[in-house]
Amino acid sequence: VGSYVKAALTSEQTGLFPELRVLQVISAGVDSWMTFLPAGATLCNGRGVHGASTAELAVTLLLSQVRAIPRYVTQQAEQVWRPGERDGIADKQVLILGAGDIGGRVAACLGTLGARVTVMGRTARAGVAGFDDLSAVLPQQDAVVLALPLTEATRSLVGAEFLAAMKDLAILVNVGRGPTVVTEALLPELHSGRIRAALDVVDPEPLPADHPLWRSPNLLLTPHVGGGANGWDQRGYRLVREQIERFVADEPLQNVVVDRGANA
């Protein structure tokens, strides 16, 4: 991962490629590349390269809370064989906030397990509810998965009011960005046991020693390990190879963000 170029090229560097037809990046975000994109070049992002790893963790965290894995890990350490109350995700209502690559993958996976999934994004479209419906939909959900970028609209979205609207014993999962959840509002809900959570991202991050979240009950905490699972680089190279093959074969490119008709 150390060789992963996070900064965009400068205009001086992109100027070295006046014939550039396609710029393929392997990150999901492309904001920093937009400014320097040569006129006439199509820009493609790395949608799918990192999303798979993060979506997989979201599913893992949700299922771990539903199936009480943290409790059984503790019982195993105490050498206690005690089957507890059994719950499952089948037939449960799950709201996924964020209709991008991650949200779509989580929905597809949970759907195979019989969960009743609602995917919600900024703008309603086929298969995606709009945020306008949030207050109507939220109180029915057994679980809410946050797969949102951090924007002015999503910062502190999950505060006291949001949490109060959630069903008793509902599970909150966050694999997006920590500041989407107001930590101070979540803490009392976890301590009362009204809400359970599984968080891969928190605010502040990394979580300082002696922060109250460490000792919070009803919480599964992982240290921001959603993205970058082994193999993301191979997935990135595979995407690049497939895109080159499409380009050569005059087939439509995938993951097009800025379309300048590279294949036209």
Add this chain to the structure above:
Amino acid sequence: VGSYVKAALTSEQTGLFPELRVLQVISAGVDSWMTFLPAGATLCNGRGVHGASTAELAVTLLLSQVRAIPRYVTQQAEQVWRPGERDGIADKQVLILGAGDIGGRVAACLGTLGARVTVMGRTARAGVAGFDDLSAVLPQQDAVVLALPLTEATRSLVGAEFLAAMKDLAILVNVGRGPTVVTEALLPELHSGRIRAALDVVDPEPLPADHPLWRSPNLLLTPHVGGGANGWDQRGYRLVREQIERFVADEPLQNVVVDRGANA
């Protein structure tokens, strides 16, 4: 679950229903019902009622080991924020032994996460490899999920030879029956760290106090909580309702084990 009738009806009881056209049970196994099935009655099983819960746990156990959830539960208790080596199930080879309802559900779910899944059953058919291919396929697998009934063919199937054929660092998941795995053969592989495991069923069961499995490294252990997650009874009633609706509408019944043409 207390009201769940495990024993089949006697011939005296079934004799009370001479006009019986369809016998719908909500268990997966139907062996004990076969003897007393009135001539002319179609027998349907409860395929799908319990399998969803067990398949869900198999996915949960595999993903928990892949994403190191037990390690992070321990770190959380110790208030340590330390992202470790990240692995994922995408692009991994997963062998599912058992091509029934559970195996099929696990395959469908892991497929959405990008795993390369092989389902293996007693007899090869479309989408299912036969056990004859086991020795050829096993050494390539990053994970093996056991979703097998206990029969003479499956008892002690996973012994020293099977384990030795598994890839280094491969993960063994068992949600079928404990005696399919030879515990004494698994223990040294777990202690050396060559194999990791996640077991919902073990041999002996329940695991006695001070059994060496309790203190084994590289093991996630749950106390036989695969089946019977909350909601199985609702799923059973829903199956019965749907079957009645099919029968009334002269549509083909599902889950037919003995077909006497109830809808013919």
